[in-house]
Amino acid sequence: MRFDDTLDTVLAADLSTPLGRQSVYRQLVDLIGRRRVPAAARAIETLEAIAPAVPLAHRTAAARGLAFAQPPFELVRLFARDTLAVAAPVLRTATLEPGEWQRLLGELAPPARAILRHRRDLGSEVERALAAFGSTDFVLADDRVGGADAVVPSPAPVVLDPPMAEPLEAEPVTPPPVRAVPSVPSTFASLGSVALTLPVVAEAVRRAEIQPAPPPAEPVPDGPFRIADVVARIDAFRDARERARPHANDGPPPAGEARMRFETDAEGVVRWADGTGRAALIGLSLRLAGGGAMARVDGVAAGAFRQRARFRDARLRIDGNGPAAGDWLMSAMPAFDPASGRFTGYQGTARRPHPGELAAPAAPAAPAPDALRQLVHELRTPTNAIIGFSEMISLQMLGPVADVYRDRAGAIHRHARDLLGAIDDLDLAAKIESDALTLRPEAVSLRAVLGSVAHDLAPLAELRGAAIALPERDAAVEGDRHAIERLFGRLIATLLAATTRGETLAMAIEEAGERRVLTITRPAGLPDRVEAGGEVSEEEDAAFAALPLGTGFALRLADNLAHELGGEIGFGDAAIRVSLPAAGGGTGRAATNS
Structure with missing residues (x-):
């Protein structure tokens, strides 16, 4: 059984510092708002306790991060009690049950309820509950200096009978005092001068003459940030760069350039086409790479289709000998139903590639x-x-x-x-x-080297159910001892991996002039096509590979080592022969300094 202690870990954090409180606030809001942890009472109480100490910018950013995240009722209620800048982002997108909305409406301030009045997805029950508050939510506050000059009358509060189990009491609103408008003088005066005598107009003119100070820039919140914010910024940057980049398909086509237009259905199948190769395009599916019998499209279009995204210069190949045969480049944009937003297909064009656009890419250079x-x-x-x-x-x-x-x-x-x-x-x-291998030639006993290799490979031989029979006689060869051990270690390990249960790798040493030849019986599982270079197919390599880098690599490494030591490896039908210079023969390679 697994226990999720994420909430306990966050609640145990240090709340004595401003940075600690900000971090805990953001983490709790993110965890509870995305329903990764339950809205426990202690978590909500912690948020209520530390919220006054968290800067407004941080609380506002946390609220915006919950857009369309479907936070629970307890968290929505907590944000709704905060200032309007914090409550508005949550109230615009929160999804609650009708009963939860009705419980929350009585605790909301008029500006917060005004935000809900603009939503059309709350349902009839919640809308009737909002209507029960009547005109009390539409009274304008008197925020002028002094307050005595207010002349905007507010209607008397009207309380409707709410269709709820518990009736909601309308909030009492005290209408601001009304000052009598001075009478118009009997002498002639223009309509504009008369209007200026009204306190409301005079106040509006006074405010218009005062240039409002630019709003302060929102401070960048300190502390932890969410990966989703970083991903969104990266996507926005890529989209802006893509829009600013010129493309070959932008602008009108050059005179005489072959082009085709096409449209697909919601399944990605071309249903309409116009141009030279329209017959080959009809029925082509962008959903699967490869396409139909006459036309084939690469995986660029198929990948874009899965994401309902636009694509540019996808490769299209039309077979045959007609005027449309050959290579094309396709570009298309997704289309959506304006009413429902449902994906309806693609609309795009296909053009002939310009010279050099279809040049085969150069093979990646091997690492130095x-x-x-x-x-x-x-x-x-x-x-x-x-x-x-x-x-x-x-x-x-x-x-x-x-x-x-x-x-x-x-x-x-x-x-x-x-x-x-x-x-x-x-x-x-x-x-x-790189010809940087260091070789220190010396006289090396073959039987001693083979005995050490057989001891190291004993677990592999036991696993395969095979055995290694060392040669009866010994011989000395000229070469670097470490390189010779590596040569026979990789070669015999690969041969052991190709043995069958009960098979024995028998070895024998022969003299051939100034060389010494080690003969090893060929295992039954070794592919027949293996040559001196150690080339094997990928299927054969995966079937009996003995080393992490594969059988082919091990055999090539052994063959290259043999050449470095002045010898060679031969793969016969019945045996593998490894030839090395005899000790004192003078045919070994000189040492190379790395």
């Missing part, structure tokens, strides 16, 4: 050996750290560890060792590619 070696170094460092920590857990160096965790640490250690071997292989391949 130096860059690959740098990457290998970056991979080796964390892998060694993983191996070290897993050993510390297995050996209980920091204290007692349960057996199940020790087993898991052992598995991590084994997998990390395999990964480190693959990283070393990549490093070795990069050194060979």
Whole structure:
């Protein structure tokens, strides 16, 4: 059973600092408003307690972040009691049950109820409840200096019988005092001068002459932010950049340029087309990459269709020998029903590509050996750290560890060792590619090397149910001992992975002049098409790969190592032959400094 302690974690945060209160406020609003945690009483009480200490800008931003998030009644009620700048974003989009709206209306101030009067999705019950407040919500407050000059009369409060279980009491409104308008002098006066004697007009003129100060910029809230805000800003930036970028399809087509127009239905099937290749376009589906028998479209259009988004320059190929045969570029915009907003299809054009637009992209350049070696170094460092920590857990160096965790640490250690071997292989391949492999020739006993390799591969042989038969005689070869061990380690591991249960890899050493040849019986599972270069198909590589980098890579690495040591590998029908220079023969390669 899993317990979600997210709410407890947030409520346990420090509320003694302004930043802590702002952080807790934003987190609680986001969690409760998106219904990730229940609207517990202690969470709502915490919000009520810290809200006065949270700046208005932060509370307003939190309210705007709940647009269309369907917050619960308790949170909507909390925001509705706040100032209008905080309550308005929530009241415009909140979705509550009719009974919850009726409970909330009696607690709202007239400006807040005025926001709900503009909504058309509250239902008849809530609208009748709003009507029960009558004209009391439409009385204008007298906010002028002094208050005695108000001349706007307000009608007497009218209370309608609400169709609710509990009648709502209209809020008493005291009409502002009314000052008598001075009489018009008997002498002639223009209508404008008479109007200026009215206090309302005079006040309006006075306010119009005073330039209002620009509103202060909304401060950027400190503290944590939501990923959704960052994503929205990124989308807005990309959309603005896309609109400002010139496209090949913008503007009228050049004279004589072949173009087609088309329209699709809601399923993405072209139902109408006009132009040279209209017959091939009719029935083409943008929903699936590939298309029909005569025309094929690439995955750009299919991906845009799934998102109901526009697309530009999708590849279209029309088969045949007609005037429309060949390559086209399609661009289209999605269409929506103005009344219902329902997706109705695409409307677009297709044009012939300009010279160079269909040029095949250059093959990606292989990473430079130096860059690959740098990457290998970056991979080796964390892998060694993983191996070290897993050993510390297995050996209980920091204290007692349960057996199940020790087993898991052992598995991590084994997998990390395999990964480190693959990283070393990549490093070795990069050194060979850049001719930076360091070789220190010496006389090496073949049987001693093969015995060490067989000991290391004993778990793999046991897993495969196979056996390794070492050669009876020994021979000394000239070469770098570490490189020779790596050569036979990768080669024999790959051959073991291709053995069947009960099969034995028999080895024998022969003399051939100044060379020593190791013969290994060919396993039954090794593909017949394997040649000296170690080339295998992807299917065969996935079927019996012994190393993380695959069988093909292991065989190529062994073959390259053999060449670096002055030898070669031959793949015969019955055996694999590895030829290396004999000790003292003088045919080995000189050491190369990295």
